[in-house]
Amino acid sequence: MLKPKPTQGDTEWFVNDRFGLFVHWGLYAPPARHEWVQSREEISPEDYRKYFDRFDPTLYDPKAWARTAREAGMKYVVITSKHHEGFCLWDSKHTDYKVTSTPYGKDLLHPFVDAFRAEGLKVGFYYSLIDWHHPEFPIDIYHPLRNHPDAAALNRQRDVKKYAEYLHAQVRELLTEFELDILWCDFSYPGRDYKGMPGKGRDDWQSEALYRMVRELKPNIIINNRLDLPTEYADVHTPEQVQPTGWVHIDGAPVVWEACQTFSGSWGYHRDETTWKSPGQLIRMLVNTVACGGNLLMNVGPTARGTWDRRALDALAVYRDWMALHADAIYGCTQSEYQAPPDCRLTQNGKRLFVHVYAWPFRFLHLEGLADKVEYAQLLNDGSEVKFTSEAVHYAAEAGTLTLELPVNKPDVVVPVVELRLK
Numbered sequence: 001m002l003k004p005k006p007t008q009g010d011t012e013w014f015v016n017d018r019f020g021l022f023v024h025w026g027l028y029a030p031p032a033r034h035e036w037v038q039s040r041e042e043i044s045p046e047d048y049r050k051y052f053d054r055f056d057p058t059l060y061d062p063k064a065w066a067r068t069a070r071e072a073g074m075k076y077v078v079i080t081s082k083h084h085e086g087f088c089l090w091d092s093k094h095t096d097y098k099v100t101s102t103p104y105g106k107d108l109l110h111p112f113v114d115a116f117r118a119e120g121l122k123v124g125f126y127y128s129l130i131d132w133h134h135p136e137f138p139i140d141i142y143h144p145l146r147n148h149p150d151a152a153a154l155n156r157q158r159d160v161k162k163y164a165e166y167l168h169a170q171v172r173e174l175l176t177e178f179e180l181d182i183l184w185c186d187f188s189y190p191g192r193d194y195k196g197m198p199g200k201g202r203d204d205w206q207s208e209a210l211y212r213m214v215r216e217l218k219p220n221i222i223i224n225n226r227l228d229l230p231t232e233y234a235d236v237h238t239p240e241q242v243q244p245t246g247w248v249h250i251d252g253a254p255v256v257w258e259a260c261q262t263f264s265g266s267w268g269y270h271r272d273e274t275t276w277k278s279p280g281q282l283i284r285m286l287v288n289t290v291a292c293g294g295n296l297l298m299n300v301g302p303t304a305r306g307t308w309d310r311r312a313l314d315a316l317a318v319y320r321d322w323m324a325l326h327a328d329a330i331y332g333c334t335q336s337e338y339q340a341p342p343d344c345r346l347t348q349n350g351k352r353l354f355v356h357v358y359a360w361p362f363r364f365l366h367l368e369g370l371a372d373k374v375e376y377a378q379l380l381n382d383g384s385e386v387k388f389t390s391e392a393v394h395y396a397a398e399a400g401t402l403t404l405e406l407p408v409n410k411p412d413v414v415v416p417v418v419e420l421r422l423k
């Protein structure tokens with residue numbers, strides 16, 4: 001079985017647990033039309049202030065969130081401590097642009113971390129390198145003021161070195177104030193210049209010094225790959241909104257990787273966005289990812305009231321119901337050395353080989369290379385035995401192929417799984 005390149009951070013638990021929850025929450029929840037709303041609609045910091053002045057998620061209940069996430073089968077969580085808008089969900093000493101200065105008036109993150117750890121989940125923080133609110137953050141291609149007539153003049157008063165000091169001070173503060181397993185930085189865009197305003201990368205963030213500081217404070221923390229540092233600095237590589245079809249390789253070597261995805265078309269709460277994925281898509285995204293040796297980080301965008309809306313809860317229930325019966329085919333599993341039959345995926349954990357059947361076949365399923373290698377087979381959803389043979393099957397299979405005899409009717413689960421116990 002393929003093994004990923006060793007990492008500086010502790011990814012042992014990570015590659016076993018496989019399935020995590022992403023939470024995107026901030027002042028973009030009240031406008032409720034994507035977490036990039038301030039950039040897309042070029043809303044000035046002054047005009048965006050109305051969301052700050054009204055932010056009061058009185059229904060926030062992190063214990064309910066944590067319970068729902070655990071029931072959905074998620075083993076770790078990553079929440080946006082600060083997104084590109086610059087608003088901080090904790091009582092940072094380095095800014096007043098924080099939740100404790102809003103009508104809500106309380107830190108959101110300590111209750112969050114406590115609740116999720118109490119449910120047994122590992123915890124990580126997403127931290128945006130980008131900051132559209134900070135007065136020293138130079139205006140650039142993504143900034144809400146990028147088309148302001150005075151953008152160039154404004155930038156002459158901005159010093160990215162001072163912004164980097166703020167960035168480092170906040171990361172130090174987060175790593176000191178909170179017990180974290182993951183630091184999920186986002187994102188670098190060197191070379192993406194706009195009207196003479198440069199993009200931003202390692203020199204702007206002082207990424208090398210930031211990385212050294214993080215390692216000093218938390219030697220085993222998992223750090224992702226968006227600091228614009230050489231690939232060997234990254235513990236985890238992070239494709240998003242795409243479905244890799246093989247084990248992610250960097251510089252020719254298999255790496256620890258995590259695909260982050262959304263239930264709908266938005267990370268932040270988006271009232272009117274309707275591309276919510278079907279139950280089949282949700283389960284297949286998880287299976288496809290683990291079958292290629294990766295992790296899935298699935299995102300919820302809480303509302304301005306502090307709730308998870310019905311659509312998110314229904315999507316999480318799809319995972320809850322499927323994982324309740326099929327968790328063994330995900331946790332501790334990775335890419336199999338065997339060839340999956342058409343319309344199937346394989347995940348494997350030692351001598352336990354799991355066949356995830358996307359299109360239920362009529363009576364027989366044939367697996368190459370597994371003849372005489374299986375001692376028992378069962379449907380994972382109800383533990384019912386599945387008979388099999390390595391003999392030829394009239395008009396269907398040659399001798400030397402493993403043929404499973406399946407019930408005509410598909411089991412009543414989103415994706416049925418046959419477990420093969422290898423000899």
Ligand code: GLC
Pocket residue numbers: 024035036186187240260267
């Ligand atoms: C992209 C989006 C950002 C989101 C991130 C999650 O960078 O711009 O809004 O937080 O993906 O990976």
